[in-house]
Amino acid sequence: MNFNLENNLNWQQQLAGSFANPEELLKFLDLDLSHCTKKKLANIEFPFKVTHSFASRMAKRDIHDPLLAQVLPVTGELDLSHGFSTNPVGDLEATVSPGVLHKYHGRVLLIVTAACAINCRYCFRREFPYRNGSFSPAYEQMGLEYISKNADINEVILSGGDPLMLNDSKLKSLITKIAAIPHIIRLRVHTRLPIVLPSRITAKLIETLSETRLQTVLVLHTNHPNELDREIASAIGQLTDANIPLLNQSVLLKGVNDDSTILIGLSEALFALNILPYYLHLLDKTKGTLHFATALPKAKSIQKRLRQKLPGFLVPRMVWEKPGEAFKLPL
Ligand SMILES: *Cc1c(COP(=O)(O)O)cnc(C)c1O
Numbered sequence: 001m002n003f004n005l006e007n008n009l010n011w012q013q014q015l016a017g018s019f020a021n022p023e024e025l026l027k028f029l030d031l032d033l034s035h036c037t038k039k040k041l042a043n044i045e046f047p048f049k050v051t052h053s054f055a056s057r058m059a060k061r062d063i064h065d066p067l068l069a070q071v072l073p074v075t076g077e078l079d080l081s082h083g084f085s086t087n088p089v090g091d092l093e094a095t096v097s098p099g100v101l102h103k104y105h106g107r108v109l110l111i112v113t114a115a116c117a118i119n120c121r122y123c124f125r126r127e128f129p130y131r132n133g134s135f136s137p138a139y140e141q142m143g144l145e146y147i148s149k150n151a152d153i154n155e156v157i158l159s160g161g162d163p164l165m166l167n168d169s170k171l172k173s174l175i176t177k178i179a180a181i182p183h184i185i186r187l188r189v190h191t192r193l194p195i196v197l198p199s200r201i202t203a204k205l206i207e208t209l210s211e212t213r214l215q216t217v218l219v220l221h222t223n224h225p226n227e228l229d230r231e232i233a234s235a236i237g238q239l240t241d242a243n244i245p246l247l248n249q250s251v252l253l254k255g256v257n258d259d260s261t262i263l264i265g266l267s268e269a270l271f272a273l274n275i276l277p278y279y280l281h282l283l284d285k286t287k288g289t290l291h292f293a294t295a296l297p298k299a300k301s302i303q304k305r306l307r308q309k310l311p312g313f314l315v316p317r318m319v320w321e322k323p324g325e326a327f328k329l330p331l
């Protein structure tokens with residue numbers, strides 16, 4: 001697609017024009033199609049999906065590009081190693097109502113949609129069954145009732161999938177219903193859309209997020225400084241102009257960002273856009289993601305280096321999730 005043309009499309013049209021198979025993307029990047037044969041990938045069920053915006057930030061003719069590595073299916077996904085499961089962080093046990101996870105004190109997480117604008121190969125939700133079912137009106141009703149009945153919940157997290165895949169009117173209606181529950185004070189939105197589909201940041205969205213009595217915070221998902229360019233800076237600028245606090249979480253990924261220099265660059269690039277690093281997650285042991293795993297000693301040395309080189313507020317908390325624990329565990 002021609003990028004000047006693409007700029008004139010709205011986010012839903014851009015989404016519809018995304019790369020839907022690896023061959024198309026490899027062609028766009030001037031890469032040999034042998035990097036990805038149909039036969040090799042025959043057994044992979046997690047669909048391929050990448051926006052043109054994200055692809056435009058990949059280097060041409062570089063099969064090791066760190067953005068490409070996050071989305072390109074490889075044979076490593078077929079390695080079904082011991083200890084890598086379909087329910088790595090105990091989300092099934094934390095489900096209190098369809099699409100509602102209550103794992104930590106005071107916070108509930110709503111899976112409001114299974115859809116994302118891109119499919120990250122390391123995603124821990126790639127195997128979770130709610131990919132199939134959406135947050136239907138009946139489920140939404142049940143979820144809101146659960147929250148209403150539990151007065152010790154004060155924060156609702158919209159997640160998925162990506163909650164900003166909902167259109168503005170659906171989002172507004174959901175936020176209005178949440179705001180009607182008196183004991184909820186905070187709304188958190190976990191989203192990668194500002195990074196992979198910056199056109200999603202519309203005036204209407206800003207209005208939806210600002211015009212609520214709830215205190216709203218956005219937690220973005222960026223793994224590599226190359227994900228942040230001028231187009232992203234301008235989208236993020238609209239959020240900061242609206243005084244919406246911005247945090248970022250990353251996943252430590254072999255071949256993408258398992259390097260302290262890259263992560264230092266990421267923290268600096270984030271803060272230049274007024275985004276604070278929040279979490280750096282160790283990879284969840286999800287089936288098909290072993291090739292992204294970083295060995296523990298390496299993770300520890302990266303953490304030490306970040307502490308040596310960055311001001312404390314730019315060091316992301318390195319954490320991992322253990323089923324049954326009351327919080328995400330520090331390394
Ligand atoms: C990560 C997570 C949260 C939020 O945890 P914080 O440490 O507050 O960021 C809440 N609920 C679930 C199910 C989670 O996985």
Ligand code: SF4
Nearest residue numbers: 116119120123161192
């Ligand atoms: S955007 Fe987040 S939820 Fe969606 S595929 Fe990527 S890691 Fe998974």
